[in-house]
Amino acid sequence: MAVYEIAVTTGDRLYSGTCDYIYVTLIGAEGQSERTLLDNDIRRGSSGCYSVEAPKPLGELLLLRVEKDPFFVLPEDEWFCTKIVVTTPNGEALLFPCHRWVSRGGDLELRGGPDYVAAHWQDDDFYGFQFLNGVNPNMIQLCSQLPPNFQVTDAMVKPFLQEGTSLEKEMKNGNIFFCDYKTLDGIQTRVYDGEQLVVATGFCLLYMNPENKLKPIAIQLLQQPAKENNIFLPSDSETDWLLAKMFIKNADSIHHQSINHLLNTHFVVHGCALATLRNxxxxxxxxxxxxxxxxxxxxxxxxxxxRNMAARGLMSVxxxxxxxxxxxxxxxxxxxxxxxxxxxxxxxxxxxxxxxxxxxxxxxxxxxxxxxxxxxxxxxxxxxxxxxxxxxxxxxxxGQFDYSGWAPNNPLLMRKPPPSTKGVSTMETIFETLPNQRETVALESTFLTITTKFKDxxxxxxxxxxxxxxxxxxxxxxxxxxxxxxxxxxxxxxxxxxxxxxxxxxxxxxxxxxxx
CATH class of the missing domain: 1.20.245.10 (Lipoxygenase-1; Domain 5)
Known part of the structure; x- marks a missing residue:
C-alpha cells in the first residue's frame, strides 16, 4: 500500500469555495489510484490536506485528475482551485498548478507543468518532443534535402545516427526533419543595456531514431555560412550544445508568439469577426x-x-x-x-x-x-x-505556462548574442544570457495569467x-x-x-x- 498526501489550495476570490464533492485520481507511469473523495465543504482561501491510497507505488506521477460531483440536489457551485501539491511516499513534493474554475462534468487533468520541464529541459529527446507536441508544432518539416546555406555534412552527424547508415539514407527514409527560422532574418530587435539584441535565425536538424524519439543532431544559429557561424553538435561541450539549443528555442518562441499565435489565430479570426459584425x-x-x-x-x-501535414512530410511521424x-x-x-x-x-x-x-x-x-x-x-x-x-x-x-514557465526551456529573451566560437562557454555564460530574475518573474506571471481558465x-x-x-x-x-x-x-x-x-x-x- 502506498499513501500519497494531497494539499489542496482554494482561491481567495469571491465564491471560490464549494459544497460539491471533490474527487481526485493520481495517474502514474506504473498505475493509478482509486477515485478518492477529498471533501464537500471547501472554503474560500482555505488549504486542506488529504490522503490518497494506491495498491502500490505509482512510479513517476504524470497526471492528477480532478472531478466535481453535485451535493444532493443543490444547484451548480463552481470551485476555484489554485494548486494541488502531492507528496509521494518517498517524500518528494510535486506541484500541480490549476488556477481555474472547476464545474460539474468539466473534469480536469493537471500535470506538473514547469516542474516536469525543469527536470527534463536539457534532455535531447524532450527537446525534440516539443517540436511536435509543445506550443509551436507548426515549424517542423521533413528534410529531403538540406538547404544550401545549412552547412552540415554527413561526417558531422554520422555519430548520432543509427550504426551503418548515413545522413543521405536517413533523409530518403523520411527520418530527418528540420526547422528553418529564416522568417526572423533581418527583423528589428530592441536595445538592451545599450546593445542591440541578436536573434538566432538559423536551422535545427533533427533525427527520428529507431526508438521513435526525435533528437536534435545539428544546429546552425545564423542563416548565412561564415567562419564564426559554427555548426553545433551533441558532441560539443555540454554548455556549447545547451547554449545553441537555447538560442534555437528563443527563435522558436519569437516565431511562435508573433506568427503562429498572434497572426495566425488572433488576427485571422479578428478579420472574420469584423466582417461578420458589419455585414x-x-x-x-x-x-x-x-x-x-x-x-x-x-x-x-x-x-x-x-498547414498541410502531408506537405510538411509529417503524416507518418x-x-x-x-x-x-x-x-x-x-x-x-x-x-x-x-x-x-x-x-x-x-x-x-x-x-x-x-x-x-x-x-x-x-x-x-x-x-x-x-x-x-x-x-x-x-x-x-x-x-x-x-x-x-x-x-x-x-x-x-x-501550453505556454507548461513549457515557458521554466525560462531556460523556452526563453523569450536572450541578453547576449549567439556564440561565434566553440569551447569558451560555461554555465556562467548561460546565466548571463538568460533573462534576469525580474524579467523571469514577469514572464512567468504573464504566462500563468494568460493560460488560466476563468469562470466564464x-x-x-x-x-x-x-x-x-x-x-x-x-x-x-x-x-x-x-x-x-x-x-x-x-x-x-x-x-x-x-x-x-x-x-x-x-x-x-x-x-x-x-x-x-
Missing part, C-alpha cells in the same frame, strides 16, 4: 453559427489555412498528438459546418441570392483572403474559422447564448457535441498512458473562442 444581421444563420466563436475576440487584441487530435477535430468541425450550411443553403443558387452573405464574402475577399465560393467552399471556410478560434488557438496558447470559460461545442431555436440546427449541435465528447474520452484514455500527456486539444479543455 450579417443577428438573425442570419451564419451570424448565429459564427458569433459564439468570436466571443471577446475583439476585446483582446491571406487565408492562412491549417509517430507520437505526433497535435496532428492526430487536430485532424480528428478538424473532421468533426467540418461535418458540423457542412451540416449547417446544407441546412440553410441547399444549393449554390441559394448562396448566391443571399445578398448579406455576398457582402460578407466581399469584405473578407477585399480586406483579407476569400474569393467567390460555393456551398462546399463556404463550409470549409467556416471550418477554418472555427478551428482557428478554438483548436488552433488552444494548441499554441494553453466556454468549451468548444457549447452555445449558452442559444442563438438557434429551430429543431434542425439544435439536432446538428447535439450531434457535434456527442462527437466531441467521444473524442475527449479517447484523448483522456491515451493521455493516461503517456509519459508526457497532450491535453491541449481535448474539446472540454479548449475555449469556443479566442477570449484571451
Amino acid at each position: 450579417l444581421p443577428l438573425i442570419h444563420p451564419l451570424y448565429k453559427l459564427l458569433i459564439p466563436h468570436f466571443r471577446q475576440t475583439l476585446h483582446i487584441n491571406t487565408l492562412a489555412q491549417t 509517430p507520437n505526433f498528438h497535435y496532428r492526430d487530435d487536430g485532424l480528428e477535430l478538424w473532421g468533426h468541425i467540418q461535418s458540423f459546418a457542412k451540416a449547417m450550411v446544407d441546412r440553410y443553403y441547399p444549393s449554390n443558387d441559394d448562396l448566391i441570392r443571399d445578398s448579406e452573405l455576398q457582402n460578407w464574402i466581399k469584405e473578407i475577399f477585399t480586406n483579407t483572403f476569400l474569393g467567390n465560393v460555393h456551398t462546399e467552399q463556404l463550409a470549409k471556410f467556416i471550418t477554418m474559422v472555427i478551428f482557428r478560434a478554438s483548436a488552433q488557438h488552444a494548441a499554441v496558447h494553453y 470559460f466556454v468549451p468548444l461545442g457549447s452555445y449558452p447564448s442559444e442563438h438557434f431555436g429551430e429543431p434542425a440546427p439544435l439536432e446538428i449541435i447535439k450531434l457535434f457535441q456527442e462527437r466531441l465528447a467521444s473524442l475527449g474520452e479517447k484523448i483522456a484514455k491515451r493521455n493516461a498512458e503517456l509519459p508526457v500527456p497532450y491535453p491541449y486539444l481535448h474539446p472540454a479543455q479548449m475555449e469556443n473562442s479566442i477570449s484571451i
Whole structure:
C-alpha cells in the first residue's frame, strides 16, 4: 500500500469555495489510484490536506485528475482551485498548478507543468518532443534535402545516427526533419543595456531514431555560412550544445508568439469577426453559427489555412498528438459546418441570392483572403474559422505556462548574442544570457495569467447564448457535441498512458473562442 498526501489550495476570490464533492485520481507511469473523495465543504482561501491510497507505488506521477460531483440536489457551485501539491511516499513534493474554475462534468487533468520541464529541459529527446507536441508544432518539416546555406555534412552527424547508415539514407527514409527560422532574418530587435539584441535565425536538424524519439543532431544559429557561424553538435561541450539549443528555442518562441499565435489565430479570426459584425444581421444563420466563436475576440487584441501535414512530410511521424487530435477535430468541425450550411443553403443558387452573405464574402475577399465560393467552399471556410478560434488557438496558447514557465526551456529573451566560437562557454555564460530574475518573474506571471481558465470559460461545442431555436440546427449541435465528447474520452484514455500527456486539444479543455 502506498499513501500519497494531497494539499489542496482554494482561491481567495469571491465564491471560490464549494459544497460539491471533490474527487481526485493520481495517474502514474506504473498505475493509478482509486477515485478518492477529498471533501464537500471547501472554503474560500482555505488549504486542506488529504490522503490518497494506491495498491502500490505509482512510479513517476504524470497526471492528477480532478472531478466535481453535485451535493444532493443543490444547484451548480463552481470551485476555484489554485494548486494541488502531492507528496509521494518517498517524500518528494510535486506541484500541480490549476488556477481555474472547476464545474460539474468539466473534469480536469493537471500535470506538473514547469516542474516536469525543469527536470527534463536539457534532455535531447524532450527537446525534440516539443517540436511536435509543445506550443509551436507548426515549424517542423521533413528534410529531403538540406538547404544550401545549412552547412552540415554527413561526417558531422554520422555519430548520432543509427550504426551503418548515413545522413543521405536517413533523409530518403523520411527520418530527418528540420526547422528553418529564416522568417526572423533581418527583423528589428530592441536595445538592451545599450546593445542591440541578436536573434538566432538559423536551422535545427533533427533525427527520428529507431526508438521513435526525435533528437536534435545539428544546429546552425545564423542563416548565412561564415567562419564564426559554427555548426553545433551533441558532441560539443555540454554548455556549447545547451547554449545553441537555447538560442534555437528563443527563435522558436519569437516565431511562435508573433506568427503562429498572434497572426495566425488572433488576427485571422479578428478579420472574420469584423466582417461578420458589419455585414450579417443577428438573425442570419451564419451570424448565429459564427458569433459564439468570436466571443471577446475583439476585446483582446491571406487565408492562412491549417498547414498541410502531408506537405510538411509529417503524416507518418509517430507520437505526433497535435496532428492526430487536430485532424480528428478538424473532421468533426467540418461535418458540423457542412451540416449547417446544407441546412440553410441547399444549393449554390441559394448562396448566391443571399445578398448579406455576398457582402460578407466581399469584405473578407477585399480586406483579407476569400474569393467567390460555393456551398462546399463556404463550409470549409467556416471550418477554418472555427478551428482557428478554438483548436488552433488552444494548441499554441494553453501550453505556454507548461513549457515557458521554466525560462531556460523556452526563453523569450536572450541578453547576449549567439556564440561565434566553440569551447569558451560555461554555465556562467548561460546565466548571463538568460533573462534576469525580474524579467523571469514577469514572464512567468504573464504566462500563468494568460493560460488560466476563468469562470466564464466556454468549451468548444457549447452555445449558452442559444442563438438557434429551430429543431434542425439544435439536432446538428447535439450531434457535434456527442462527437466531441467521444473524442475527449479517447484523448483522456491515451493521455493516461503517456509519459508526457497532450491535453491541449481535448474539446472540454479548449475555449469556443479566442477570449484571451
